[in-house]
Amino acid sequence: MYFFTKGLVILIGSTAVSLGINLFLTPYQILDGGVVGIALILYYLYKLKIGLMIIIISIPIFIIAWYKYRAYFYNSIHGLIASSLIIDLLKPVRNLIQIEAIYSAILGGILMGFGIGLMLRFQTSTGGTDLIAQFICDKTGINVGILIFMIDSIVIVVGGFLLSSSTLMLSIITVFVVGITTSLMTSQPK
Numbered sequence: 001m002y003f004f005t006k007g008l009v010i011l012i013g014s015t016a017v018s019l020g021i022n023l024f025l026t027p028y029q030i031l032d033g034g035v036v037g038i039a040l041i042l043y044y045l046y047k048l049k050i051g052l053m054i055i056i057i058s059i060p061i062f063i064i065a066w067y068k069y070r071a072y073f074y075n076s077i078h079g080l081i082a083s084s085l086i087i088d089l090l091k092p093v094r095n096l097i098q099i100e101a102i103y104s105a106i107l108g109g110i111l112m113g114f115g116i117g118l119m120l121r122f123q124t125s126t127g128g129t130d131l132i133a134q135f136i137c138d139k140t141g142i143n144v145g146i147l148i149f150m151i152d153s154i155v156i157v158v159g160g161f162l163l164s165s166s167t168l169m170l171s172i173i174t175v176f177v178v179g180i181t182t183s184l185m186t187s188q189p190k
Contacts, residue, residue, distance in 0.1 A: 005122070006122055006124060007078075009118055009119060009121075009122045009124065010078055010079050010082050010083075010119060010124055011082060012115070012118060013079070013083070013114075013115040013116065013118040013119035013124075014079065014082040014083035014086045014087075014115065014119075014126070015086055015090075015115070016111045016112070016114045016115030016118070017036075017083050017086075017087070017111070017112050017115035017116065017126065018083065018086040018087045018089075018090045018115075019090065019093070019111050020107075020108040020109070020110070020111030020112035020115065021036070021040070021050065021087055021108065021112070022087065022090045022091060022093050022094050023093055023094070023096060023097050023107075023108070023111075024097070024104040024105070024107050024108030024111065025040065025104070025105075025108045025174065026040070026043070026050075026094050027094060027095055027097075027098075027104060028101040028104050028105070028166075028167075028170060029044050029163050029164065029166075029167045030101075030104065030105050030108060030167065030170045030171050030174050031155065031156050031159045031160075031163075031167060031171035031174070031175075032112060032152075032171070032174060032175060032178060033129070033148075033151065033152025033153070033155050033156060033175050033178075034128045034129035034130070034148075034151060034152055034155060035054055035057050035058055035061070035127070035128040035129055036050075036054060036126075036128065037152065037155035037156060037159060037171075038053070038057055038155055039051075039053035039054045039057060040159070041155075041158070041159045041162060041163070044159075044163055044167075045162065045163075049088050049091075050084075050087050050088065050091075051083070051084035051085055051086070051087035051088035051089075052084065052088060054080070054083070054084045054087070054126075055080065055081070055084045058080055058127050058128065061127060061128065061129070061131050061132060062076075062077065062080070062127060064131065064132075064135060065127075065131055068135065069131060069134065069135075072131055072134075075123050075124050075125065076124065076125045076126065076127040076131075077127070078124065079119050079124045079125050079126045079127065080126050080127040083115075083126045084126075101166070101170055102170070102173065104170075105170040105171070105173040105174045105177070106173060106174075106177050108174055108177075109173065109174040109175070109176070109177025109178045109181060110177055110181050112174075112178045112181075113177060113178040113179070113180065113181025113182040113184075113185065114181055114185060116178065116182045116185075117181060117182040117183075117184065117185020117186050118185055120182065120185070120186050121185060121186055121188075129148065129151045129152075130144070130148055132147075132151065133147035133148045133151060152175055156168060156171045156172060156175060159171065
């Protein structure tokens with residue numbers, strides 16, 4: 001029953017993240033932080049597949065996880081693969097919903113935060129730069145939350161320079177909403 005529940009959580013969470021990206025972020029070139037943000041930048045600039053780029057960018061992170069954080073590797077590999085595949089499978093839903101960019105940033109953030117938070121509640125995730133932040137935290141003692149914020153900020157600022165100031169502002173809103181929604185999801189009892 002545990003594996004069925006965890007599998008269902010990964011499927012629901014990955015679908016929510018994918019819908020957030022495909023329905024709400026991509027139509028306005030909005031970014032998320034971390035690995036997803038880097039994959040979105042590559043999509044906006046070169047039309048590379050978002051899910052495939054997430055997997056490729058994550059390979060060095062998961063190699064580190066295999067040697068340094070084996071539990072993280074096992075708890076995240078399924079979420080990484082599922083969310084990346086679903087992101088690319090749901091590409092046809094892009095541009096189905098036409099709303100103002102600010103609302104798109106908010107709704108995309110809510111869906112992504114819900115999906116991420118749901119998976120975190122069941123000790124799984126999509127992987128990503130939080131492992132890098134954890135590794136740096138272990139070596140330096142700097143708070144992991146501050147490190148994740150710094151990494152996300154770098155991705156969004158670079159993306160804003162490469163794309164547009166509108167991308168930067170909308171992405172700040174999205175990351176803020178993702179953070180709040182994820183926090184709300186993980187602070188509620190199961």
